[in-house]
Amino acid sequence: DAGVTQSPTHLIKTRGQQVTLRCSPISGHKSVSWYQQVLGQGPQFIFQYYEKEERGRGNFPDRFSARQFPNYSSELNVNALLLGDSALYLCASSLAGLGYGYTFGSGTRLTVV
């Protein structure tokens, strides 16, 4: 079975631009979360979606938004990019049910110049 897939794997954007990152969860997983990992730090929680509804939001500005589609795939959008948005963006999916851990994708490396 395919794991969590993220696209693109790398991209470079200019300050002020907008970016959309995509995530396909493992088949059957209904929960998708997004994390930002800046170099040298642990991942920071951005959003969680479960059954297409937002279930949690981390401490990120409104420039960050996300959505989950009927097939449970998800997009993360970041507007008005800043240099500080340069990071590894991780998507994780989970099978609904007590006690399942998250499966993470390999991430999208975003560089803002």
Next chain:
Amino acid sequence: DAKTTQPPSMDCAEGRAANLPCNHSTISGNEYVYWYRQIHSQGPQYIIHGLKNNETNEMASLIITEDRKSSTLILPHATLRDTAVYYCQGVIMNYGGSQGNLIFGKGTKLSVKP
């Protein structure tokens, strides 16, 4: 979510058991203890979780103290591929049973040496 404290780094000899401690003295009764690890340049990998009882799976064992204020992750026979940053955290389950969001701290950098 419980605040967790872990040593910043640890060394372990290849083939020996690696015991990684985590303090979570503020954990609430409905928070599970979860462990993840992150190998360089990869996404975090789920290892194990528990609520009250000790747990074991094919990767590791989790020992939770009776008062639930601390836990220890045990890798019984560490290999060079176990070199990674290990994170522990308290997680509350969402309605419907899906896992709540993860709060990653700085974790413990485990170096397994030949």
